[in-house]
Amino acid sequence: MTRPAFPLSMKVLLAFVIVLLPILVVFLISYQRTKKQLEGFILADLRVHADDSEDGVLTFIEMNRQRAVDFASDGFVRDGMEDLLRGRAGSRGLLSAYLKKNKLPIDAKLLRVALIAPSGRLAASTDDGAPDAAAADGAHPSAGKDDFTISVVRLGASGVPELSFAVPVRSRRSGAYMGDLVIFLRLDELDVLLHGGHGGHGMGLGAAAWDKIKGLKTLDIYLVDSDMLMLTEARFVKDAVLKRRVDTVASASCADKTAFTGFYGNYRGEEVAGASMCIPSLGWALLVEVDKDEIMAPAYNLKWYALATAGITAALLCGLYAYFSRHVVRRVAALTDAASLVAGGNYDITLPPMSSNDEIGLLSGTFNDMAREIKERNARLEETAAERKRSEEEVKKLNEELERRVAARTAELEVANKELEAFSYSVAHDLRSPLRIIDGFSQALQEDLKETLDETALDHIRRVRSASGRMGLLIDDLLELARITRMEMRQARVDLSTMGRAIAGELKRSQPERDAEFVIEDGLAARGDVRLLRVALENLLGNAWKFTGRRKGALIEFKAAGEKDGRVVYCVKDNGAGFDMRYSDKLFGAFQRLHSTSEFQGTGIGLATVARIIRRHGGAVWAEGAVDAGAAFFFTLYPDS
Amino acid sequence: MKDKIILLVEDNPDDVALTLRAFKKNNILNEVVVARDGACALDYLFASGEYAGRDASVMPQVVLLDLKLTKVDGLEVLRRLRADKRTALLPVVILTSSKEERDVLDGYRLGTNSYIRKPVDFAQFSDAIRQLGVYWLVLNEAPPKHICPGISDR
Numbered sequence: 046m047t048r049p050a051f052p053l054s055m056k057v058l059l060a061f062v063i064v065l066l067p068i069l070v071v072f073l074i075s076y077q078r079t080k081k082q083l084e085g086f087i088l089a090d091l092r093v094h095a096d097d098s099e100d101g102v103l104t105f106i107e108m109n110r111q112r113a114v115d116f117a118s119d120g121f122v123r124d125g126m127e128d129l130l131r132g133r134a135g136s137r138g139l140l141s142a143y144l145k146k147n148k149l150p151i152d153a154k155l156l157r158v159a160l161i162a163p164s165g166r167l168a169a170s171t172d173d174g175a176p177d178a179a180a181a182d183g184a185h186p187s188a189g190k191d192d193f194t195i196s197v198v199r200l201g202a203s204g205v206p207e208l209s210f211a212v213p214v215r216s217r218r219s220g221a222y223m224g225d226l227v228i229f230l231r232l233d234e235l236d237v238l239l240h241g242g243h244g245g246h247g248m249g250l251g252a253a254a255w256d257k258i259k260g261l262k263t264l265d266i267y268l269v270d271s272d273m274l275m276l277t278e279a280r281f282v283k284d285a286v287l288k289r290r291v292d293t294v295a296s297a298s299c300a301d302k303t304a305f306t307g308f309y310g311n312y313r314g315e316e317v318a319g320a321s322m323c324i325p326s327l328g329w330a331l332l333v334e335v336d337k338d339e340i341m342a343p344a345y346n347l348k349w350y351a352l353a354t355a356g357i358t359a360a361l362l363c364g365l366y367a368y369f370s371r372h373v374v375r376r377v378a379a380l381t382d383a384a385s386l387v388a389g390g391n392y393d394i395t396l397p398p399m400s401s402n403d404e405i406g407l408l409s410g411t412f413n414d415m416a417r418e419i420k421e422r423n424a425r426l427e428e429t430a431a432e433r434k435r436s437e438e439e440v441k442k443l444n445e446e447l448e449r450r451v452a453a454r455t456a457e458l459e460v461a462n463k464e465l466e467a468f469s470y471s472v473a474h475d476l477r478s479p480l481r482i483i484d485g486f487s488q489a490l491q492e493d494l495k496e497t498l499d500e501t502a503l504d505h506i507r508r509v510r511s512a513s514g515r516m517g518l519l520i521d522d523l524l525e526l527a528r529i530t531r532m533e534m535r536q537a538r539v540d541l542s543t544m545g546r547a548i549a550g551e552l553k554r555s556q557p558e559r560d561a562e563f564v565i566e567d568g569l570a571a572r573g574d575v576r577l578l579r580v581a582l583e584n585l586l587g588n589a590w591k592f593t594g595r596r597k598g599a600l601i602e603f604k605a606a607g608e609k610d611g612r613v614v615y616c617v618k619d620n621g622a623g624f625d626m627r628y629s630d631k632l633f634g635a636f637q638r639l640h641s642t643s644e645f646q647g648t649g650i651g652l653a654t655v656a657r658i659i660r661r662h663g664g665a666v667w668a669e670g671a672v673d674a675g676a677a678f679f680f681t682l683y684p685d686s
Numbered sequence: 687m688k689d690k691i692i693l694l695v696e697d698n699p700d701d702v703a704l705t706l707r708a709f710k711k712n713n714i715l716n717e718v719v720v721a722r723d724g725a726c727a728l729d730y731l732f733a734s735g736e737y738a739g740r741d742a743s744v745m746p747q748v749v750l751l752d753l754k755l756t757k758v759d760g761l762e763v764l765r766r767l768r769a770d771k772r773t774a775l776l777p778v779v780i781l782t783s784s785k786e787e788r789d790v791l792d793g794y795r796l797g798t799n800s801y802i803r804k805p806v807d808f809a810q811f812s813d814a815i816r817q818l819g820v821y822w823l824v825l826n827e828a829p830p831k832h833i834c835p836g837i838s839d840r
Contacts, residue, residue: 469786477783477804477806478698478701478783480806481701481704481783481804481805481806481808481811482698482700482701482704484806484807484808485700485704485707485808485811486700486704487808488808488809489704489707489808510807513806514806514807516806517805517806517807521785524785528787
């Protein structure tokens with residue numbers, strides 16, 4: 046079987062690759078686009094969340110500031126503070142008791158409320174046991190400014206880090222600065238704010254955004270102060286508050302007071318998506334971070350889906366290809382092989398019955414039908430051929446039989462011909478010799494006994510000699526007739542006019558005294574054997590010459606006389622003795638004579654010879670004439686092709 | 687002229703008589719040796735057999751050869767004469783009653799010098815003999831009798 050230069054299986058494979066490639070490209074592009082979109086959404090969400098969280102933080106701060114301001118504007122507190130500064134003893138205790146009784150219970154989150162003199166000395170406090178110095182050290186007084194001051198107390202009186210809010214206290218009368226009112230809260234209130242608290246009581250700040258992404262496992266929200274120390278607990282580090290330094294792109298961005306959103310490595314060195322919000326008044330930064338791995342999981346999943354889809358598609362295509370190769374290509378190959386075998390002359394091929402009902406199955410069926418049909422036709426053809434061969438052999442046999450017969454017949458004829466030739470030869474030689482002896486000795490008698498023999502005897506001798514002479518002529522003419530009959534024909538163009546003139550000249554020379562004229566037409570020509578045609582013409586002109594022997598003004602013509610059956614009719618005509626038309630059928634027979642020898646010499650062979658020559662030239666000869674009115678001999682030859 | 691021998695090869699005594707008569711009538715008085723058959727003619731010419739001891743150097747002036755002969759026919763005689771260097775150039779005239787084209791052709795092919803058909807009419811025959819005598823005995827110059835041995839034996 047010849048292998049195709051570009052097999053079907055390769056084409057199918059190529060088609061599959063062509064189909065698969067755009068799918069893969071589309072997958073890749075959509076993956077990239079989806080990833081980009083997802084990143085955009087994520088970052089936007091993170092920013093929103095960071096924004097919400099910041100709002101929460103700001104609200105928290107503002108609320109506590111308001112509370113501090115509210116406390117500081119209390120008349121009793123202001124008056125008590127004035128008294129205290131004037132040195133009235135007992136005010137401190139009254140103030141502390143007042144604060145403890147009227148202010149501290151307002152909010153359970155308040156650790157304590159303290160009043161600090163401008164000197165920095167603790168004036169009053171709700172926590173009597175707290176060391177004054179320590180309380181004063183932890184807070185940063187407002188120093189008479191209208192603004193308030195937030196401070197982080199590393200280790201407060203309560204034993205944990207604290208957050209202090211200090212606002213100025215002013216005299217009711219003069220409005221002069223009299224010190225600060227400071228409220229203390231646990232620092233981890235911020236954690237509660239950001240994470241919903243340790244106790245699980247959510248503040249409800251930024252709840253909407255929170256809900257959106259709170260399901261994320263790696264979501265991290267924390268505050269960093271201006272020293273980049275963590276202010277709240279982070280999800281992945283414990284006991285980090287005011288200890289863990291966070292130096293990332295996002296936390297550093299607040300040094301420039303700009304928010305940041307993007308992907309970066311966080312404090313754990315983990316790649317995260319993050320957003321930062323700055324609280325410029327405090328120098329803090331709020332950070333919201335999610336591990337990239339988690340947040341991008343849908344995109345990564347998509348990638349896997351894409352790869353899986355591509356893999357499945359490729360596997361399916363491979364399967365299809367395998368199926369195609371196995372079932373289609375093999376079957377086509379089997380068909381091709383079978384077709385080659387059929388082309389090679391093996392018609393016994395039958396493809397295994399294909400159960401499949403597709404085109405190839407149909408083709409196989411049709412092929413089987415075709416092979417069977419060819420086989421049958423071939424059988425019929427062979428039968429026909431065999432029949433033909435048989436008949437050919439029969440014909441051949443018959444031909445051989447015929448040829449054998451012809452050969453036998455030819456051999457017989459050749460034998461007969463040989464015998465005839467031998468006969469002719471002996472006639473020529475054996476018959477003439479005795480004649481010559483007869484004539485010779487008759488003349489010897491004539492000469493030697495001229496004196497002694499009487500006239501009658503001499504006359505007898507003359508008759509003997511005359512008869513022997515005629516017999517010699519007869520023999521010669523007979524031999525001539527036989528010779529002409531068996532002479533081999535040599536075809537050539539013959540100029541009959543020239544030939545006729547030559548014969549006429551010879552005749553005239555033989556009897557120059559005769560009054561005779563030959564009229565011979567120019568341009569008479571024919572195809573034939575020049576020797577035979579000359580013999581025929583010699584006989585015809587010779588006859589005319591002979592039979593005009595007694596006529597004065599003899600006229601002998603040789604001419605063309607029209608056509609018969611498309612052939613030229615030649616005519617030799619004389620105005621001599623002529624003949625009786627009643628006997629015209631005897632003219633051309635051997636030894637047939639219409640005139641006596643005494644009238645005209647002749648053996649009666651001449652016209653028979655002419656007839657034989659004309660017949661051998663495929664022509665016809667006939668004569669017209671009347672007694673004493675001349676004769677006309679007509680003949681035709683081969684059609685002049 | 688009279689010492690020139692004529693060899694007549696003819697098996698028919700009647701023909702011999704008529705031929706001799708024709709010679710005589712025409713005053714041809716040369717010696718005529720008659721061989722009655724082909725073998726006899728060859729014996730004479732090659733001085734063998736019946737003619738052993740004949741002077742082989744004496745050759746006839748002309749051989750008149752009939753074709754239809756007993757024992758060895760005329761054409762065979764001619765063939766043998768032409769094959770032998772002694773008689774290769776000997777003038778031979780075929781004198782026969784046959785006018786067969788085949789005989790004429792064979793005669794010339796084998797090297798006859800002339801071919802004459804005997805006419806039935808004795809007067810014509812006699813005239814032919816006369817002309818033959820004049821030509822071959824008088825006019826015709828015969829080839830040299832002795833061929834140079836130096837050349838012939840080579």
